[in-house]
Amino acid sequence: MxxxxxxxxxxxxxxxxxxxxxxxxxxxxxxxxxxxxxxxxxxxxxxxxxxxxxxxxxxxxxxxxxxxxxxxxxxxxxxxxxxxxxxxxxxxxxxxxxxxxxxxxxxxxxxxxxxxxxxxxxxxxxxxxxxxxxxxxxxxxxxxxxxxxxxxxxxxxxxxxxxxxxxxxxxxxxxxxxxxxxxxxxxxxxxxxxxxxxxxxxxxxxxxxxxxxxxxxxxxxxxxxSRQQTLEPRETDLNALVEGMEDLIRRTISPGIAFETARTRDLGSIQVDPNQLEHALLNLCINASDAMPSGGTLLIITGRHTLDKAAAAALDLPVGEYVSLCVSDNGIGMPQSVIDRAFDPFFTTKPPGRGTGLGLSIVYGFARQSGGQVHIQSAPERGTSITLYLPRHPDPGMADLAQSARVTLPAATASAAARRALVVDDDTAVRMLILDQLEELGITASGVEDGPSGLHWLQNHPIDLLITDMRLPGGLDGCQLADAAREALPGLPVLFVTGLADGSPRNRLPPGMYTLAKPFAMATLAARVRDILALA
Structure with a gap:
């Protein structure tokens, strides 16, 4: 040619x-x-x-x-x-x-x-x-x-x-x-x-x-x-969780709204933080109730799904098995322009004083951090259905992941007196408050502001407890400092205090390492320290 x-x-x-x-x-x-x-x-x-x-x-x-x-x-x-x-x-x-x-x-x-x-x-x-x-x-x-x-x-x-x-x-x-x-x-x-x-x-x-x-x-x-909250995932039975919240939901929604559930049998378990899931469910039910000012029906549906490649891609999820939690209403619905912004923080269509604009964004962040997704289906005057897809646990009989990440702390049976602790935090005020609280417990405590200073202090002083922020200046973060301390003192109890869940590069902490999310009450800190030292 x-x-x-x-x-x-x-x-x-x-x-x-x-x-x-x-x-x-x-x-x-x-x-x-x-x-x-x-x-x-x-x-x-x-x-x-x-x-x-x-x-x-x-x-x-x-x-x-x-x-x-x-x-x-x-x-x-x-x-x-x-x-x-x-x-x-x-x-x-x-x-x-x-x-x-x-x-x-x-x-x-x-x-x-x-x-x-x-x-x-x-x-x-x-x-x-x-x-x-x-x-x-x-x-x-x-x-x-x-x-x-x-x-x-x-x-x-x-x-x-x-x-x-x-x-x-x-x-x-x-x-x-x-x-x-x-x-x-x-x-x-x-x-x-x-x-x-x-x-x-x-x-x-x-x-x-x-x-x-x-x-x-x-x-x-x-x-x-932002999907950075500290979660405590555990094996959770979704049907049991919904059943346990029915009374609370009925008392929360408007009296003129009929409440129904449709639970699928043999869902299996999911690996989530049950407290956060309850909070998300309650949030969705409150939104559904607000969308039906003249009354209607609120329906909670649980289901089990196997997502193939096409279905998973449509939901921006990996291929696999998922458990769904759907909250559906026949209220005023939402136009597409509102759906597109529904997960934006501080975005709300409610009157001033009726909403913060964080409800759906929190649900979305929780679902994504838990490995799932949220899908909205709605149209004006046709109601709204919001569905959470959460990964189904592959082995319902598997031990609680949270237990492998941390030990459940029993009530303290021993005194914390005559113990020594090191506090490492770059915030002067936080470090001062922790030191003062430890002194009230009778613990001899010292404080430094960065990782290298903490490492130098550890090389010259034996301690019974290390309290450290996860993010530290000086090129040595809290996890690296804890590892170095445990090389010198095997089994040393470590309490990480952090404001972000991603402060640690680890998904699971080894035994003897614990977390306490900022901000925390001094009484909570005191109780956690007493329990840790009682286990040591």
Whole structure:
């Protein structure tokens, strides 16, 4: 095909030069004459045979004009040299019939060949144009694709900045209120102490503590949304969990709403934090109740699914078996524009004071952190169904993963007195509070601010307990420090205090290592320390 196209391209150039075509016709006629004389000098028989190739080649390369010229010249030469003479240019008897037939037949052949060649040349031009168009199209597609990718990236960046702006604005609003309450309460405490009005400071301390608790709750919600909250996964029976929450849900939703459940048998177990799952379920039920101000039906459905490659890709999940928890209502529903933003933090369609905009974002963060997904199906005036997909536990009889990650701490039976501890935290205030609490327990405690300082201190002082943040400055994090401490003191109890679940690179902690999520109450710290030392 390529050779033929190249030949046609060459013919296209030759056909554009008419003198060359006619010259080729005369040359072919002369060549046919010489060939005829060389093959049969006597000139007898088949007078036109050697002229045929020249006629065909002239028509092929030159077109109609050169082809017809070659036909006429061949007829004259054949008549003159190879037919019985009856005078110059005279035809032998009935010879004119043969010559005329030769001219007519070859003229038709010339016309047919020219039509075929013209068609081939048109095809060659079309192929060339198609190639050019393909090349141009590929270039245009590449340019448009690049522009589209850039536009998509700009859109993603704009959406990201919009989400960050909304998130930071919501955080700033809530924390400014909390900080105002805390700082104002502390100022009034100082003022009342200076005035000797000690009896009035209790309510200010309570207000500051309440604001601190609400700030802690807000940070936990934000960590849940970002999938960095500290989870305690355990084997959980989803049907049993739903059954255990039925009374609470009935008391929580509006009285005019009918509550129903449809639980699939033989679900198997799931590996989740049951407390967080209960919180997510209650959150979804409250949202469903709010979506039915005139009453309706709230339905909780459990199910078991095996997701193949296509279904898993649609849900952005790995292929495998999943257990589903669906909360469905026949309320006002949501348009697609609301569904697209439903998981955005601080986004809410409820009136002011009715919602924080963190409910669904917390559910989404919990599901993703647990290896699952959340799917929303809704339409205006057609209700809403929100389904959680959670990985089904492969072995229901398997021991609780949480038990392999930590030991359940029994009540303390031994005194914490006469023990020594090291506290490593880069926050001065946190380090001071922990040290003071340990001193109240009768523990001799020292504190440093970074990993290398803690390692240096450990090399020179024996201890009974290491309390460390997971993220530390100085190039040595809390886990590395704990490993180094256990090399020198095998079995040393370690308590990690952290504000993020991803502060440790480990999914499971070895025995004798524990975590305590910030923020924590000093009483909680004291109880945890007593229990750890009682086990040591």
């Amino acid at each position: 390529e050779v033929a196209l190249s030949l046609f391209a060459g013919l296209l150039k030759l056909r554009g030069h008419h003198p060359l075509g006619y010259g080729l016709a005369l040359t072919m006629c002369l060549a046919g004459l010489l060939l005829r004389l060389a093959l049969d000098p006597s000139g007898r028989g088949a007078p036109f045979a050697t002229f045929m190739p020249g006629i065909l080649l002239s028509a092929f390369a030159g077109g109609v004009g050169p082809g017809l010229l070659a036909t006429l010249m061949s007829a004259l030469l054949a008549n003159y040299f190879f037919m019985p003479p009856e005078g110059f240019y005279a035809f032998w008897p009935r010879g004119w019939v043969v010559v005329t037939a030769f001219c007519i037949v070859n003229g038709c052949i010339v016309l047919l060949m020219n039509a075929a060649v013209v068609r081939g040349l048109k095809l060659s031009r079309a192929v060339a144009l198609l190639r050019s168009a393909n090349t141009t199209l590929e270039a245009r597609v590449a340019v448009r694709s690049t522009a589209l990718l850039q536009a998509q990236e700009q859109l993603r960046q704009a959406q990201k900045m919009d989400a960050i702006g909304q998130l930071s604005g919501g955080i700033a609003h809530d924390f400014n209120n909390l900080l105002t309450s805390i700082s104002g309460s502390l100022e009034l405490v100082q003022s009342r102490l200076a005035q000797g009005r000690v009896g009035e400071i209790g309510r200010y301390i309570d207000a500051a503590q309440d604001s601190a608790d609400r700030a802690a709750s807000l940070t936990r919600r934000l960590l849940a949304f």
